[in-house]
Amino acid sequence: MIPDQRRDEILRLLRETNVLSVRELTDALGVSHMTVRRDIEVLERSGRVHSVPGGVRLASHLGLEPARLEKETVDVGHKSAMARAAADLVTDDMTVYLDAGTTLLAMVPHLLARQHLTVVTNDFSTLAEMIGAEQIDVIHTGGLLDHRNRSSVGRLAAGTMRQLNVDIAFLSSSSWDASRGVTTPHEAKVDVKRAALDVAARSVLVAGSIKYGLFATHRVAELGELDTILTDDALPDSAASAIRDRGTELVLARQASDGLAFA
Template sequence: MYAAERQHWLLTRTREDGRVDVASVAQELDVTPETIRRDLGTLERQGLVRRVHGGAIPADRLDFEPALGQRDTLASQEKERIAKAALAELEGCLTVLLDAGTTTARLAQTLPTDREITVVTNSLSIASILATRPNVIVRLLGGRVRGTTMATVDDWMTDTLATLTVDVAFVGTNGFSPERGLTTPDPAEAAAKRAMIAAARRTVVLADAAKYGTDQFTRFARLDQVDALVTDTDLDDDAAAAIEAAGPRVVRA
């Protein structure tokens, strides 16, 4: 494959999936990661993509969201490790708030079975996972359902959250950085996440390292508004130090 063909393929993949991961596409195309980085650099100079930690996103689509099924296949091993590491943040908690997302859904699947827990969520998928668990009381937040994320949003959801206090909220994010904090493409989902943080005694953000530096359209929190960030080992030491300097404790799984 010639360089121009490869760059066209990379641009198409970036626009379809919302991002590309250097290591993954290098393996798929049977080229070195350095080759992919050079190609992405060329595309960035043309204003077609924006380089982020470990890959790239479309430059003209900061409000782009991959569908739930697409996101579930991205960084799946990392998300499994993050979910297992996040269990340590549940110690002493009886009420838990789970944000909609593929990493929080994995946490839902691994919740302990040896004690009763009340789980509040705006995710239809998470409610379905937990509905038959005998030790879990599920309280599903109402509101408008976004088909992209299967999450409830808007006033019905945020007004209910304003009346609640939970021990810990596990919140997802589409992007995080020391400069811009926590960001997501959709303003309605951003408002939902803000309400979750306000309702929780502690807030733990679950995000794979590929989202580092991927600042999205809407900011919903500063880093100093959350207590911990659970991510994976692809987040390097310098990035982890910058995150901790901005506020939250960083756990790399």
């Protein structure tokens, strides 16, 4: 087969099983390991597949974001590592935005020792965690209630954001990749995320590698619009290279055996 035929066959096989190892593809196509790797690289650059350790999976469309209760039990170790690494970016006297999400909620205990901090959030769980922290000024955006994710969204929340100046905006996302950027299945989330990006001196996407390669209908931002992407160290090397090629700083958080997170 010529290269285009091989790549079409790889896509056909992935549509049947979603994930294949490099060995399975070499056997199915009767070609070398390096040939399969090159074909995967070409397909990945076009946004149709994504590398995983030892293989490749089909790029996946996210039609509905998981509910908050579902997210709380997924990838807990990596979330803890990312939360600690993200909190290390915050210093005294800052104004920071914490987007809705379980990883950003996990930053809160690490922020309680900061002095003269102002936290802006659209997340009701984050708000509840900070009610007793009288040393921190807390601003909730208000806005339309997203029941599934316990947060505020829409133009009213965005309107509050646009009245503020923020040192660092920490954004969350359930779907992101190099070719399609940060996306969401819910249009009402776009306004507040875009507003946070617009008013922040620095923007940081905090999102796990298990969400990389997923994409949804509504685009929030290209990865090149972000200053930093903070994810876990399970991110494939090909994805890391694609992110750095877009000029965005990449921070990989890892969890040590003693439970401490490093970047």
